[in-house]
Amino acid sequence: MSDLPVVVVGAGPVGLAAAAELAGRGQTVLVFERGAHAGAAVAQWHHVRLFSKWSQLVAPAARRLLEPRGWRAPAGYPTGEEWARLYLRPLAEALGDRVRFGAEVVGVARRDRDRVVDAGRDSEPFTVHVRASDGREERITARAVIDASGTWSVPNPLGGDGLPAIGEAAASDRIGYRVPNLTDAEVAARYAGKHVVIAGSGHSALTALVAFAGLESPARITWLLRRGAAGTVFGGGDADQLPARGALGMRAKAAVEAGRVQVVTGFRTDEVERAHDGRLVLRSSAGQRLDAVDEVVVLTGFRPDLAWLSEVRLELDATLQAPVALAPLIDPNVHSCGTVYPHGVKELSHPEEGFHLAGMKSYGRAPTFLALTGYEQVRSIAAAIAGDLESAGRVELTLPETGVCGGSGVFDVSTEEVSSGCCGIPANSEPLTLSAPPSR
The missing domain is CATH 3.50.50.60 (FAD/NAD(P)-binding domain)
Structure with missing residues (x-):
């Protein structure tokens, strides 16, 4: 299967970083994006200013691809519109015909094998089912798939039990x-x-x-x-x-x-x-x-769309819908730090060899994802796909601390119940409790 391309789903920050990493390693890569341009989801929150600086928003592989073309990262903190216009779109242009727009991936499977079949599974490539914006369909045969499609399209509802509240849709x-x-x-x-x-x-x-x-x-x-x-x-x-x-x-x-x-x-x-x-x-x-x-x-967060991955064997945590090896690092029931150890292909692998979730989708329902985390994820994944296992297993990132430790990230507990912070740092600050009676 070495002559087959690696398919990346999504032309957002992490998907394009994955493509840049693979291209830099001489791998054939195809990126499918259902939007009309790079960063289509980012452009939908164009007015929001990021709290990461430009230096933390440009993937190393993208920088290596862009700077020989005369591109330089701006200074300061961009809005979503600026991130898409000044970085993601130039990166997609630099990747050229490796990126296809108006192309939605609607399914992934093993060739001639549904998820039930064991026989010959590992020796078959993936078939990626793609639907163009004009309705045409095609199947792409791929040696590996990186799903970096994000979670933006599936916001969590208002209902406190994870389902829409009664009357939510009608309102x-x-x-x-x-x-x-x-x-x-x-x-x-x-x-x-x-x-x-x-x-x-x-x-x-x-x-x-x-x-x-x-x-x-x-x-x-x-x-x-x-x-x-x-x-x-x-x-x-x-x-x-x-x-x-x-x-x-x-x-x-x-x-x-x-x-x-x-x-x-x-x-x-x-x-x-x-x-x-x-x-x-x-x-x-x-x-x-x-x-x-x-x-x-x-604004209660997002969740992954897993419906079009029904024929792929994924090993997901029952709580977060994130890869089982990653889930303990990011579970907000365990900690509220928002500080996650850098991780890569080891934590992001599934029983379906060659398939990886990356970016925000890899976090499932967990919050507090940084672009830096996604860039390290796809660096490691791309190295593994290229056969560089030493690099794939190496950590090349130090993430910024949030300055918050102690208590549960979902339901706060009293300070009496917390003897130390979730990161092993003493929880020496008093939680601020604010409440007000409901209006009548």
């Missing part, structure tokens, strides 16, 4: 699942002076809180947290080795402490009801009620 005209672009006058007008509920506790939720708190025509902002206390939700502050990430948490904390945000903890949405005036009523499974809600911004 979709007032519920969004992305950080709104409040720099757009038309979008800002939709929320101005309204009662806006933000659900979620990650960096996207913090970004939204800061943006809404800064509106000239301020909205009434209610922040719903499923956890029982705010705890470590604001991050590590000055201790965060990504200063912009620490600053984001401090700005969100300042907005809360200034009274611009009402915080409701322990609220796990069970039902969304339409009131007589068209606004929404949110009810929790514990009987809490939140009335007169104009808009809901759901």
